[in-house]
Amino acid sequence: MHNFNYHHAADIADAALKLKVTVEPKLLAGGMTLLPTLKNRLAQPSDLIDLAKIDGLKGISVEGKEVVVKAMTTHAVVAASTDVRKAIPALADLADGIGDPAVRHRGTIGGSVANSDPAADYPAGVLGLDAVVETNERKINADDFFTGLFETALKPGEIITAVRFKIPDRAHYMKFRHPASGYAVVGVMVAQYGAKVRVAVTGAGPNAFRVRAMEDALEKSFAPASVANIKIPAGDLLGDIHCSAEYRAHLVNVYARRCVEALVK
Amino acid sequence: MEYNVQMTVNGKAVSGKVEARTLLVQFIREHLRLTGTHVGCDTTQCGCCVIHVDGVAMKSCTMLALQADGKSILTIEGLAAADGALHPMQQAFRDHHGLQCGFCTPGMVMMGVDIARRLPGADEKTVRHQLEGNICRCTGYQGIVEAIMDASAKMHAAKA
Known part of the structure; x- marks a missing residue:
């Protein structure tokens, strides 16, 4: 897996902001598709923005x-x-x-x-x-x-x-x-x-x-x-x-x- | 870039520095040196890497260590009692010949405990379906299914 930067989003607004300010971001939800995709090097995001800590979701x-x-x-x-x-x-x-x-x-x-x-x-x-x-x-x-x-x-x-x-x-x-x-x-x-x-x-x-x-x-x-x-x-x-x-x-x-x-x- | 990660593993607070791409199973095996959790396929299919995250069975080869930040992890090493007495699921695997080479066994046992938690009194068909994500190439599953049904009954009898 290629490396990337990792962020926890505090809330939706924070996630939206991080999507804007990073180069090639991807949202991370459960990761059941995204992580296997990254392992196979089929995608190479610069940043993963993890939504897991947003309770409202x-x-x-x-x-x-x-x-x-x-x-x-x-x-x-x-x-x-x-x-x-x-x-x-x-x-x-x-x-x-x-x-x-x-x-x-x-x-x-x-x-x-x-x-x-x-x-x-x-x-x-x-x-x-x-x-x-x-x-x-x-x-x-x-x-x-x-x-x-x-x-x-x-x-x-x-x-x-x-x-x-x-x-x-x-x-x-x-x-x-x-x-x-x-x-x-x-x-x-x-x-x-x-x-x-x-x-x-x-x-x-x-x-x-x-x-x-x-x-x-x-x-x-x-x-x-x-x-x-x-x-x-x-x-x-x-x-x-x-x-x-x-x-x-x-x-x-x-x-x-x-x-x-x-x-x- | 390295990130700090901390979690509770088998009741003990642990922390470490990881790359963003470090998988949870790598953190458990290579950083914490808890090698009971196995990597069979590395593609979310075989279930050898099943552990519990906040009490729920998950495949640690398809989680980043950072996704487990702040969580409580239970691995096969944390299942037996402090005095070494086997967990009822481990004992049942032993009693029913639920393992042969042993490679899939940590994941099978952890999934077995999860099945017993969610589906008390599950019948044979249900247990077989619930093992869809755990692959064994030795036993033909017969002993594994019997062990999970037996341990599940004993765990719930002990609770009642």
Whole structure:
């Protein structure tokens, strides 16, 4: 690992200031992606700004029809939260399936969302549950947030402070779990809000995306058969040593159907 | 540039000077000379480096020493009682043949204690899932799973 300078941020304003005055800074949340990246020398920041000591960035609250998860809340805390379990069990399940127990004790929602890893679980949750990503500067709708492979709408100097999930009538998340890493080869979140349905996919494309054709079909009839024959074009999907783009396209169909099956059972 | 770091390790206050990039496991092994915590993969996968930070299991190969500043650390060396009596989890690993070469064992035992803390009375399937981040290449896990279930039951009986 190349060396770097290290700072503890006292609060958000301090972190924002340090982002401005350092040459090539990176924010450090749980470090479950950033530290392996640094070990592989795939990034070489001049300064790491650790957000861990900012108390105001941790915690979960239910506010009306929303579940608010602050950015530095770990996956383990989300998975074990009775509030999350009651309001959006699919979100608790999603968090409980990330990595392994030791990883869930450190990895954070803010870090995961900001990284926009194509195989991360949270992006499907953020997009499927119509969330709003709050930063120190503005609120960003999930539909506008994930913009590409490891790319988001975040601007330099912007810090995620919380993710605000809309509580659905019902939702389900399932993934084809990579047997070694636990990452989503394909993961699908299906959520219903009254007459509206959202189908969000992670793992398959360069970034999480919605499948409008499936949403339309499920809004007409919320049944597994509605999505069974909706094929996803493989053209824009990822193919790698784990599986081809065509196989991922097939998995999107399979997991969307299984989510609906689980919900109507 | 070097940074001062201080933490409590196995009940003792320790401090040292580290580079920003010094991993917690390097600090524990190379600065403190507590070599019970192992480095297997160095990529957050094998779990040989699992320790407790403020009572919670974490992989010390994927933490900077500076991230543990001010925290309370428990390593395998701090698990047994002062008189040398084994922790119930260590004793159970011994009773159930939960180790062979021993390389993964410190991480397995520390994760076992964490599983017992979080999931009292966990069944076999749950324990196996909870060991997703700990790899053993000798035992086939059978003795490890039995040890964790046995010790977990004993730890909770002792508490009640």
